[in-house]
Amino acid sequence: MSAGLLSVRGLALTVPGRTLCSDVAFDANAGECWVLVGPNGAGKTTLLSTLAGLRAPAAGTITVRGENLRTIAPRARALALGLLPQDTVDAFPATAFEIALAGRHPHVPRWQPESASDHASAHAALAAVGMSDTAMRNVQTLSGGERRRVALAMLLAQDPLVLLLDEPTNHLDIAHEVRALDLLARMARDQGKVVIMALHDLALAARYATHAILLGCERVEAGPAMNLLTAERLSALYGQPLVAVPHPRGTAFLPA
């Protein structure tokens, strides 16, 4: 098969004392929205940080636009791949705008300050997550969901080709969940981004995924969502019988 924008071959992940998965292979191309599902502790976070180039895989290669992640320069890597971690740290007072602007880091030359266009990108990112009105507020005074949206704005301002998101809907209410995922799906479709996100909510997964990665304890499957997000496979993945309940915009999965 031809290599995609993000290409994974023979990938194995280990954590001390245990192998999480081995021989993972898939190609993610522009416009695709990949959803990563699997039980607690299966290694979703580890897989995402490996794809982001933040840890070395035990085996296998990851390439982005044909460049091996092991040899790519950190700045070039940050332009190609961005990660929204599961938890973010707000140890010091900072405004939402300052945080969004920090996402421009890989775009700003070392000896220069952020340009007017960097400022505009940061403002646009905050607007996209509905945080324009709180741009000058100290994030330490914001709610968990609002902080999550600021963290998402930082990733949007970074504007990488591949957006990796570890449970982006954490702390969000149902309306903001849908808004955030609509935004990500639109970015994939209209701007040719690749979105890869770990999600726990299977109804949202089924609604937005074009492709899926099922990260199980024994095996890993990756491919088009319609083949993988089925009651049968998901029941096996979680060891919990599930039934598919069709609804107008996808499928909900409920415990059987």
Add this chain to the structure above:
Amino acid sequence: MRRFSPLAVLVLLAGFAAAAVVFALAAGSVPVRMPAVWNAMTGDATDTASAVVRELRWPRAMAAFAVGGLLAVAGALMQVLLRNPLADPYVLGLSGGAACGALGAMLIGATALVTPAAFGGAIVSSMLVFGLARGDGAWSATRLLLTGVVVAAGWGALIMLLLATAPEAQVRGMLFWLIGDLASSTHGGIALATLVVLLLLTLPLARDATLLARGDVTAASLGVPVRPLTIALHGLAALATAIAVTVAGSVGFVGLVVPHAVRLLIGNDQRWLVPASALAGGALLVFADTLARTIIAPAQLPVGVLTALAGVPVFLWLLRRSG
């Protein structure tokens, strides 16, 4: 959130620093009036007052400025590295390590080794702190304080051991290392040069350092080389602390109070915070040292007494806010 223009704050702090130095030159057991200070510094007046200003007060003010600046920058760096505004070279035992190293070198009579030994002591403390750091999160106040208390207790015990075995005549001179004192400080020039070099080395890393405060994972995904940067910043903080301690002993809390106050004004962007902390720390210590030598004149207080008396309430207030 209220923010002031960083450039304006920097200019203002430079003004404060200049005012503090002028105050330091004029005030003392021999008060010198402004025109005389000016003459002493610019002309070649040979009277006693001019000699006092030029040969005693000026070097001491320079040493105070350099030590204050070094400690404030070290504090700013440690706070980013540990992601906790309570971090400070004194609280975390870097000063204790440096003092212990310096004392050990003095005791064996190796005066040339005082600075390297102080650096060694500070580095041992940073390595303990660095080695205990794990994961991505901010250091909890509990973890930070426990580490600091234990490391500082260890150095305290070693220092007591050194003092107990030191010859009687040396003990009084050595006690000054325990609480900072600028009365007998020399090497102000070296400290000032170190401060300049430290700023030149830190500023190119400052934007990356700001991102480090947002967690290792976030920083790394934005292209920051986290591990080399962390090691470099720990090294720079240890170096700054070692030079400060060699010049003035363990002056506490400057590294805690100054970056915090500056951060309230201009935020945590290290590109501004580091130079502004250097100026504010320098100005503060020049001012504090002038107070220390005039407040009960002709007797002199060690400046570390004043910084600790002012710093402890600030520390407790910060601790209360950090929950």
